[in-house]
Amino acid sequence: MALRVIPLIICALLAFSTFANDNLRHMYGKPIKSWPTAETADGQPAIALAPLKPKAPLATSQQIALGERLFNDPLLSRDNSVSCASCHFSERHFQDGRRSATGVRKQVGKRNTPPIFGIDHWESFFWDGRAQSATEQALKPIENPIEMDLPIADALKRLNESPIYPSLFKNAYGREDITSPMLAMALVAFERTIPPPKSKYQHFITLAETLPEKAQSMLSDSELQGLHLFRTKAQCMTCHEGALLSDNEFHVTGFHLYGRRFEDLGRSEFTQDVKDIGKFRTPSLLGVSNTGPWMHNGLFTQFRPMIEQYNAGGFRPKARGSKASDPFFPVTTPLIEPLNLTEEEVTALVEFLNIL
Template identity: 40%
Template sequence: MLKTLFLGLTLGGLALSANACDEQAADYTTCIAQQYRQPVAQWPAPQVDADVQWQEMAALPAHAPAPPENTFSEAKAGLGKKLFNDPKLSRSGQIACASCHEADMAFADGRRVSFGHDRQSGRRNAPSLVMSGYSPALFWDGRGGNLEQQAMHPIVDPVEMAFDIPQLLQRLNTDSAYREEFAQVFGPGPITTQQTAQALATFQRTLVSATRNTAFEQLLRGRPQRMSDEQLYGLHLFRTKARCMNCHFGPALSDEQFHNVGLSYYGRKYEDLGRYEVTRKPEDVGAFRTPSLRLVMKTAPWMHNGLFVNMEGTLAFYNMGMPRPRPSAQQVNDPLFPRTSDRLKALNMDKDELRALRSFLDTL
């Protein structure tokens, strides 16, 4: 019994708060890292604002949760993958979903903004689709809804794939291979918009598998061997001093909310009113959906406009609290003048802390 009590006290010690480590000690980083080599339930609690309904970080399933009206099957995912990679879904027959969401770039495309029909430039950066199955409001401004609701938007967008639904369905229904594959998944009958959207959505829910071999995902699965002390210290900062976990938490590392990070460029080149274009609410001017940070180092350039090309510079902006634009004399009484979110505060992290945080992001 004494042995059991001793073991319990020892394991309990591993779950102590970060205050158990002496910040002035030479082994402070090692002490912090050791706490994050334990199961997630024993990690120090994050420091988040009182009104944040956060969720603990967690390992990902084989695919994102599917709604009851579109249950998951491997056959449906396979059909969706074929559609996702097929330029037949565009008017020109030259642009596929995969043209702007490339597998080796975490299903983003590495450009500031994507090229679409007739080489037109899009308005916003193409986001990674890896965690798209977790979002109820896709696109940077949330107008897309869930994966099923969002699926047809790029196909009919005149700047992206520039097609229309009747012609798309005609093209699919006159393709004998597609008719056979749709029938195998959905049963006999003509190919419909709903079936096409459901197949595309089902495939995109499998994209979480792209994270499976990351050091962070392995850590969450109880295998911390690939994480260095510095990276684990960066994880600790992410959850505490850096304030990242106010918006980036849960399995997908996103709160799926909309925040103004000071980059609306209101009244200037690159102006983008963000969520306001959907809701018409003044408080939504310049607010954009929180992106997942899974595989973040593969998704540069960052932000809705793709203007941030260097992670060290991006972290420097967050360290200073992000921009807080002030209205000009002509804008003082403008009810739409955007306000940077109060979630963002000056962090005062030193160069070693910024390096550790940057090192942690490499593991995601």
């Protein structure tokens, strides 16, 4: 008798799975504004998913070409050994694939290199937000002692004495005497042309604006389930929202190693505010399958362990030893909470991340 029941159970499960998939396709075959409401840990509305597009007019072709040349020129490093492109590879969405960035004299920093795209969408730059604009950010790696280690005054001297750059700057900006604002503007002119990752997701979300029914047919059942989980049960849009898939905010995610060998105080190093200890800017998830390792310190190299960590409620280190009574010990954000995702749901979420 039991042997007869097993096929019936299997048929029932398959029928339920087919119904669930059809239901998801019906929901996501509608315009984006009619999709199920996104679920967030704090109950706040999330910015709707959308294609990533430039917000402002691009620079002239001369300015862009100049910026690209500067971006790839090791002349802007103290020993002429590295350029911006040394840590930002075009084939990896302008990230380097290393756990931490490597600069002049093979010096290794303590933070992971972020990819470059969506310049107009960021409200601050670097993991700790120490630059408030793209032009402010552009010059900091040049003068950073463990990155390119060249004072801006020296960089300008090299450029002004160069046999090629004065005329290039004159063609681009109308003057030969090169200044730091001109250098920053040229670099940003190029960086603003860097497109979002050419991914299945970017194609899908662009098509979903005008042809939602055709767009949902692009996704496999598991990818579609992953999209739905990303927006609902997994609460990913608490922090990863909008076109950029980032809330532009700073959070304590628990990986600061406070009081330990590889301690990183995060945003507080810039703000000098103890409330910001251990906070880091939410990264974009666009192109995430090609920008690992992940987190500010490159801790994770695979999606599943990372998702399982969040599924369990995140990493919540305890103050021990000499830090047991430290009032500044950073507390992991309450926005990260247990999600109760099943193994099948974790797999679906991984598949969705792979198409971003």
